[in-house]
Amino acid sequence: MSDASVSGEAPRADTAARAAELLDVANLRVSFDTEAGEVRAVDGVSFAVRRGEVLALVGESGSGKSTIGLTLMGLTRRLGARMSGAVRLEEEDLLGASERELQALRGRRMAMVFQDPISSLNPVQRVGWQISEQIRAHQPLVNGAQALEQAVELMDRAGIADARSRVRAYPHELSGGMRQRVMIAMALSCEPGLLIADEPTTALDVTTQAQILAQLRELRERTEMGILFITHDLGVVAELADRILVMRGGQLVEQGEADAILQAPAHPYTQSLLAAYAPRPVRSPRAWVGPQSSITPGAAGGSHYSTGLGIAGEAPLEERAQLQGRALLQARELSVTFRGSRRTRVQVLDSVSLTLGEGETLGVVGESGAGKTTLIRCLIRLTDASSGTIHFRGQDITKAKGRQLTPVRRDLQMVFQDSHASLNPRRRVEWILQTGLRLREVPHAQWRERATELLERVGLRAEHLERYPHELSGGERQRVGIARALSCDPRALVLDEPVSSLDATVRAQVLDLLVRLQEEGAPTRPLSYLLVSHDLMVVRGVSDRVAVMRNGKVVEVGPTEELFRAPQHEYTQALLAACLKLPGQVRSAV
Amino acid sequence: MTPLRPGMRSPPATKGPPPAGRGPWRLAWRRLARSRATLAFGGLFLAVVVLCLLAPVYAHDIAHTGPNDNHITETVKVGGKTLEVVSPTGVPIGPTWHSRFFLGADANGRDVAVRLLYGGRNSLEIGAIATLITMLLAVLIGTSAGYFRGVTDGVLSRLLDVIWAFPPILLGVALGVALAVGGLDLGVVKLHSGSLLLPALIVGVVFVPYVARPLRGQVLSLRRREFVDAARVQGRGHLRILAEEILPNLTSTIVVFIPLMLANAILLEAGLSYLGAGVQDPNPSWGTMLAEGIRLTPGAIHLVLAPGLMLVVAVLGVNVFGDGLRDALDPRAGQRAIAMRLPRPTTAGAAVEEA
Numbered sequence: 001m002s003d004a005s006v007s008g009e010a011p012r013a014d015t016a017a018r019a020a021e022l023l024d025v026a027n028l029r030v031s032f033d034t035e036a037g038e039v040r041a042v043d044g045v046s047f048a049v050r051r052g053e054v055l056a057l058v059g060e061s062g063s064g065k066s067t068i069g070l071t072l073m074g075l076t077r078r079l080g081a082r083m084s085g086a087v088r089l090e091e092e093d094l095l096g097a098s099e100r101e102l103q104a105l106r107g108r109r110m111a112m113v114f115q116d117p118i119s120s121l122n123p124v125q126r127v128g129w130q131i132s133e134q135i136r137a138h139q140p141l142v143n144g145a146q147a148l149e150q151a152v153e154l155m156d157r158a159g160i161a162d163a164r165s166r167v168r169a170y171p172h173e174l175s176g177g178m179r180q181r182v183m184i185a186m187a188l189s190c191e192p193g194l195l196i197a198d199e200p201t202t203a204l205d206v207t208t209q210a211q212i213l214a215q216l217r218e219l220r221e222r223t224e225m226g227i228l229f230i231t232h233d234l235g236v237v238a239e240l241a242d243r244i245l246v247m248r249g250g251q252l253v254e255q256g257e258a259d260a261i262l263q264a265p266a267h268p269y270t271q272s273l274l275a276a277y278a279p280r281p282v283r284s285p286r287a288w289v290g291p292q293s294s295i296t297p298g299a300a301g302g303s304h305y306s307t308g309l310g311i312a313g314e315a316p317l318e319e320r321a322q323l324q325g326r327a328l329l330q331a332r333e334l335s336v337t338f339r340g341s342r343r344t345r346v347q348v349l350d351s352v353s354l355t356l357g358e359g360e361t362l363g364v365v366g367e368s369g370a371g372k373t374t375l376i377r378c379l380i381r382l383t384d385a386s387s388g389t390i391h392f393r394g395q396d397i398t399k400a401k402g403r404q405l406t407p408v409r410r411d412l413q414m415v416f417q418d419s420h421a422s423l424n425p426r427r428r429v430e431w432i433l434q435t436g437l438r439l440r441e442v443p444h445a446q447w448r449e450r451a452t453e454l455l456e457r458v459g460l461r462a463e464h465l466e467r468y469p470h471e472l473s474g475g476e477r478q479r480v481g482i483a484r485a486l487s488c489d490p491r492a493l494v495l496d497e498p499v500s501s502l503d504a505t506v507r508a509q510v511l512d513l514l515v516r517l518q519e520e521g522a523p524t525r526p527l528s529y530l531l532v533s534h535d536l537m538v539v540r541g542v543s544d545r546v547a548v549m550r551n552g553k554v555v556e557v558g559p560t561e562e563l564f565r566a567p568q569h570e571y572t573q574a575l576l577a578a579c580l581k582l583p584g585q586v587r588s589a590v
Numbered sequence: 591m592t593p594l595r596p597g598m599r600s601p602p603a604t605k606g607p608p609p610a611g612r613g614p615w616r617l618a619w620r621r622l623a624r625s626r627a628t629l630a631f632g633g634l635f636l637a638v639v640v641l642c643l644l645a646p647v648y649a650h651d652i653a654h655t656g657p658n659d660n661h662i663t664e665t666v667k668v669g670g671k672t673l674e675v676v677s678p679t680g681v682p683i684g685p686t687w688h689s690r691f692f693l694g695a696d697a698n699g700r701d702v703a704v705r706l707l708y709g710g711r712n713s714l715e716i717g718a719i720a721t722l723i724t725m726l727l728a729v730l731i732g733t734s735a736g737y738f739r740g741v742t743d744g745v746l747s748r749l750l751d752v753i754w755a756f757p758p759i760l761l762g763v764a765l766g767v768a769l770a771v772g773g774l775d776l777g778v779v780k781l782h783s784g785s786l787l788l789p790a791l792i793v794g795v796v797f798v799p800y801v802a803r804p805l806r807g808q809v810l811s812l813r814r815r816e817f818v819d820a821a822r823v824q825g826r827g828h829l830r831i832l833a834e835e836i837l838p839n840l841t842s843t844i845v846v847f848i849p850l851m852l853a854n855a856i857l858l859e860a861g862l863s864y865l866g867a868g869v870q871d872p873n874p875s876w877g878t879m880l881a882e883g884i885r886l887t888p889g890a891i892h893l894v895l896a897p898g899l900m901l902v903v904a905v906l907g908v909n910v911f912g913d914g915l916r917d918a919l920d921p922r923a924g925q926r927a928i929a930m931r932l933p934r935p936t937t938a939g940a941a942v943e944e945a
Contacts (some may be wrong), residue, residue, distance in 0.1 A: 382819055402827075411827030422816035426614060426838035435834070436824055468614070481820075488824060 003073040013390060022193055022226040023049040023072070025109075028085035030064070030071050041067040043250035044085075049194060049226040054216070054380070056241035056258065057230045058273070059472070060503035063118070064250040065230045069198045072228070075104040075111050088380065089194060108138045111187035115199040117179035119546065121171040125181045128167025129156070135191045141457035150189070159215040174278075177208035191223065195417055198230045201269070205367035205534065210578040213239050231274055233502060234277045235243055246270050276504040280511065280541025327391070328528050329412070329494055336374050336390035336552075341565050348374045350552040356492060359526025363543030363560065365536055365575070370533045371552040376494045379530070380414055381405060393491075403538070410439065417497035419477035423469040429455070430465040436487030454483040457520075459513055474505035479513065487498035492528040499538055536579050540564060548572045613843065614919075621918035628914025635907030638900065642714055642848060645707035653690045654786060655701050657708040658872050662699030664689055675699045681889045684797050694892045706896050709874035714904070716790040716869070717856040723794025724851050727846060728801035733840070735802070736809025737832055748807070750799040758796045759861050765792045766867025789868040793855045800854075801847050842919040849912030853905045858903055874902045921940075 030042040042064045049055045059065040059321040070076045071083060072094060087094040089110060097105065114120045122130060131154060132147035142150070148167065155163035158181040170439060171179055180200055187195055197216070201209040217240060220227055231237060237244060241258040246269065254267040265271045336349040349371045357364050366372050379390060381397060389398045392408050398409065413436075416422035423432055433451040442450060452462045458479040469477055485493050498514070499507040518527050533539050538548055540560060547557040548569065556569040567573045622628060649656055661675045668686045675695045676682045682695040692703040735746040753761065766789065773783040774791070782789050812818065813836065821831045862868030862876025871878065876897040883893025 380823055382822060406825050409823060412823075414820065414823045416816045416820060418816055422820050424817040424835050424838065426841070427835075435821065435826065439824055439826070484820065 002423075016334075022049045022051050023087075024088045025068075025072075026086040026088075028068070028071065028087060030067050030076060031082045033080065033082075033309050038082075040250050040442070041081075042071065045250075045252050046085075046245070047245055047255060049228050049251065051193070051226050052220060053242040054220055054229050054240050056228040056237040056244045057247060058231055058232065058234065058237055058244055059247035060273075060505065063076075063247040063248075065232075065247050066198055067250075068247075069112065069196045069228065069230050072194075073106060074099070081166060083514060087122045103137075103192070107192070108190040109192055110194040110196065111192040112178070112189070112196040112198065112565070113183045113187050113200045115147065115202050117203070118171065119184050120183055121179060123171055124131070126170055127174065128152070128155070128169075131167075131182070131186050131189055132185050138190045146574050147263065147342065151185070151387045154185040154189055155182065156220075158182070158188065159211065160185070175208075177212060178205060180208075180212055184212075184219075188219070189540050192225065194226050194228065196228045196230070199232070200229075201236060202231070202233065206536070206578040207367065207574060209236070215242060219335065222531065234262070234274065234504070246273070248407050257528060272505055275520075276508040279537050282540060282564065301564075304363060308392055308433065326358045327355045328358045328360075328393060329393040329530070330354070330420065331375075331379060332389045332391070332537065334375070334378060334390065335386050336378055336383065337386045348552050349378065349385075352549075352554050353388075354547055354554065354557070356528050356530050358491070359518075359557060360526055360545065361531060361543045363539030364545040364549060365546060366533045366549030367534060367575075369551075370549040372549055372554075373496060375412070375549070376496055376530060376532055380412055381408070392397065392487070403412040411491040412494065413490040413492070413515060414494045414496065414500045415478070415481050415485050415487055419474060419481050419501065420469065423477060423484075425469055427468070428465065429467050429469070429472070431479060432469075432484055433465075433487050436484060439488060450487075454487055455480075457486065457517065458483045459509075474502050478506075478510055482517070483508075489525075492530065494530045494532075496530070496532050497534065500535065511542055536564075536575060548575065613858075618919045620686065620844070623778070624916065625918065626916045628911055628918070631907045631910035631914070633907075635904060635911060637885060638710065638904045638907065639714060642710035643911070645704070645711050647757075648707055649704045653692065653704045654690065655875050657705045658674075658700065660699050661695065661701070664699065681886065684890065684892050693896050694890070696879075696892075697886060698894055702879075702892065702896055703880060705874040706900060709876050709879050709897065710900055710904070712786060712869055712873060712875040713856055713859055713863075713877070716786055716859045716875070718759040718851050719787065719790035720793035720855040720859065721848060723791060724797045724801055725848065727795070727798045727838050728805060729837075729840070729845075731798065732802035732805030732831055733809050733836060736806040737813050737828070737836065739810075741805075742875050747852065750802055752909070753796065754799040754803075757796065758858055759865075761796050762792055762862045763824055763865055765796075765865045766865075770867060770870060783871070784870050786873065789859055789862055790860070792868075793858045797851055797854060797856065801851060804841065805940075808840060808843060809836055812839055838909045846912065846916040846919055849908045849915060854913065855902070856905055856908075885925050 017275050023390060025048065028042055028045045029040065031040045035037075045064075045068065047055070051533060053514065057065045057068060067081075071081065072087060072089075074094065074097070075333045076083070077099070083095055085095065089105065091110070092101075092105060094105070095101070095112060114433065115518040121127065128148055128151045128429060129149035132144065135147040135150050136142055136144070136473050139147075152163045152167055153574060155166060155288055160166055160178060166174070166178070171182070174182065177398055180203075183200075190285070200216075201212050204212060213236065216227065216229075219225065229240060237258065244254075244256065244258050244261045246261070246267065247254055248269050254265065254270050255259065261270060263273065310434055315558050331352055331354045333349065333351040334349055335351055335405075338346045338348055339528055352364065352371075352375060354364075354375075364375065364583065374383060381390075381400065391397065392412065395408075397405065397408050399489055430448065430451050433454050434447045451465060455462060455464055460483070461480055464472070464476065464480070469480070482493075482498075491570070497512050513562050514529065514531075529542070531543060543560050546556065546560050546563045547554050548563075548571065549555065550571050556567065556572050558568075563572065564576065567576055606635055638908055645657075655661065665672050666675060666683065666686065666688070667673075675685055675691070676697065676699050680697060682697055682699065682749060683691060684694040684745050686692065686694065691701055693706065694702050696705065699795070731746050731750065735743040740828060756764075765881035768783075769788055769792065770783050773785070774781040774788060818831060818835055821835050826834070859875065860880065863875045864881045866881065869875035869878050879897040880901075882898065883890070887894050892938075
């Protein structure tokens with residue numbers, strides 16, 4: 001597919017650069033009418049996408065980057081958006097086009113890949129059928145068999161191994177990465193000139209993300225396609241983009257060549273974004289953390305650790321990091337099996353043994369499905385273990401119920417991943433914080449004062465007491481979540497992906513807060529963290545030790561520094577290799 | 591690289607944080623206040639309620655007659671002419687537009703206007719009590735079935751299914767006829783057959799599944815939310831979690847259901863009374879008045895028109911108000927009402943008119 005001849009016009013005397021421009025956006029404004037008045041989502045943005053380049057549109061949530069993608073596809077019209085400016089795809093005027101004209105352009109000349117492949121695919125139709133349907137919608141002369149043949153080819157090109165048999169699969173039978181590849185195959189079906197990819201790898205695991213990015217790179221080189229890549233992740237940008245646009249509050253803040261921006265950002269906002277993305281220094285071992293002695297098989301209690309840990313012949317994976325008396329929370333050969341359909345059993349946790357020491361931060365990393373969440377739900381007694389034991393401060397709590405659990409509940413608190421879902425939308429912050437105080441039998445007269453103190457500890461102000469959760473930003477909500485957990489004055493916090501739904505700058509702030517709280521708490525009563533994350537970089541900066549999980553097993557445990565410097569297990573090595581880094585941050589920085 | 595407009599870093603002014611404490615209720619109230627039709631129909635219903643509550647005042651000070659006072663042998667002067675309240679052929683007098691027999695008389699020579707207001711009082715009372723019973727039972731059943739699941743849910747849901755299996759009118763008539771004979775004797779509670787609480791209880795029970803089901807569904811999804819886990823981690827018990835975490839999230843649904851169930855309860859009561867399975871003579875209610883009036887139609891059309899119109903105004907008022915309230919509290923719930931298989935008031939009303 002090539003340039004001006006498509007439109008039938010003779011090439012004009014424009015410069016070559018003009019001809020290379022695939023998409024030209026000039027002074028685009030998009031606004032929505034809401035109850036709070038007119039909200040300008042995109043405010044005077046101009047840029048161009050050239051053939052065969054990847055233009056990354058970078059910004060934090062609410063910056064208007066997704067609105068641009070949707071507007072280009074003509075999908076904001078139905079939402080009642082008001083648009084002005086000019087958007088040209090080659091010679092087509094996208095803003096002025098009728099819905100019917102847009103319909104013909106979508107899929108054929110421009111295509112979009114969304115963040116969530118499971119909701120973008122029809123669950124009751126085979127993926128091959130969905131792709132061939134897309135082909136036939138735009139090419140009426142192709143018959144069903146031919147279209148299916150093309151679908152196989154496309155899936156193959158999108159990097160789906162054994163595409164011929166996979167065309168018959170339903171979306172739920174494919175993994176997240178495979179589904180996203182199907183979406184890409186579908187987007188490529190009519191060889192569009194422009195591919196708009198809105199956070200296509202955000203929902204994927206790091207190893208899968210690396211594969212998809214490689215696939216996109218290869219596609220760009222093979223075809224002349226221009227890719228508008230919308231993302232918040234600078235690591236992805238560094239990996240893929242030729243040029244970068246940085247957006248904030250609906251406006252372009254900075255644009256330029258990728259390398260130039262990543263290495264020497266001019267605008268303070270870009271600088272702060274980059275700074276937030278920079279890996280945190282590895283935490284140095286702290287005095288009150290028990291000696292990081294290496295494992296001595298056969299030592300006291302050693303038999304607990306040396307069995308059932310998956311890889312035969314390898315040293316037992318759980319280290320006796322702490323002296324016996326200092327272990328706060330201890331899991332021994334914990335297994336959880338769920339009953340699947342048709343009497344199958346799904347083993348989610350497989351003989352996991354872990355120890356969380358007093359005042360220590362233990363990071364648990366793994367990709368989705370590794371059993372991380374089940375592990376912590378089990379440890380905190382929200383899910384029952386099928387076998388194995390859990391000891392909290394020397395007391396067996398594996399089967400504790402009701403009142404027996406009360407002291408444990410106070411000492412062991414949890415911070416949830418989704419700060420939106422974990423705060424009751426019908427309750428004010430003050431009430432949310434006081435639930436823990438009531439549990440501690442704090443006199444009523446002190447509640448408000450205590451709640452204010454808690455807010456101040458997590459970096460919020462007394463005025464936030466009156467707010468409802470929906471009136472807080474994501475970062476503020478997560479701080480309230482942490483304050484609620486602290487309200488019981490716990491010995492340990494279990495943190496389930498506490499920052500994964502936050503923007504990079506906010507993420508850095510919340511991690512700083514967690515580190516500060518631990519250091520503040522240290523003199524009187526050590527505060528331990530069990531930090532679960534899929535993101536190695538998050539775990540790396542705040543953990544004393546790291547456990548790597550895969551398929552319900554712990555494959556490697558070790559002091560953070562050691563584990564990152566010399567990963568023993570091949571899976572850990574693969575995880576580290578898939579980790580994206582900005583230029584200048586070579587492995588040695590780890 | 592080109593830094594664009596370094597001076598324009600701040601986001602647009604419209605994105606400022608909202609003032610603190612703008613809770614869901616305040617937002618709903620603002621939406622409600624903006625909807626004129628909702629408020630107008632709400633006011634209409636309120637006017638009907640106030641009128642009916644003033645029934646004794648009207649009877650005592652304006653009409654000078656009670657709802658059950660018989661004037662069959664008397665005469666009234668209208669425009670200088672003297673007319674019999676009930677003619678020798680049995681046709682009662684029509685609206686006189688005077689203080690006495692303002693809307694005419696019925697076959698027994700009773701003042702229709704007075705009976706209309708007293709009947710309205712009964713109808714609204716029954717509707718209100720029935721709605722209260724429905725909501726209490728439904729919240730109890732719906733939340734416990736949804737929260738505890740398992741056996742509790744199984745038993746309670748089958749119980750609801752049994753009620754739901756019958757059309758409301760049919761079940762209401764069956765219960766009404768059965769209980770109208772001997773009253774209800776539960777040992778502690780005794781209701782004699784003429785009691786107004788009897789139709790209220792029947793109507794209330796019949797509608798329980800229509801509210802309990804959606805509530806159960808909502809609780810099923812609420813209990814999986816992380817804030818419930820957070821409460822469990824804090825060591826709070828089930829009852830506390832139900833009361834403190836789940837219930838506040840149900841209130842808007844409950845509030846939305848109240849006017850809708852009130853409209854349905856008033857209609858069902860009218861239907862039952864019309865069929866003789868609700869309010870028993872000589873107690874007036876709009877349904878019984880319709881039943882008496884229909885025998886004299888078309889000779890004395892006012893006997894049907896008066897209670898019929900009151901019924902329409904009251905039900906329409908509360909229904910439109912309920913719809914507006916729902917839109918204000920939960921703008922996305924528009925379709926949910928249809929999915930709940932609520933008997934539409936219009937069809938139920940038509941059934942009454944046809945019967």
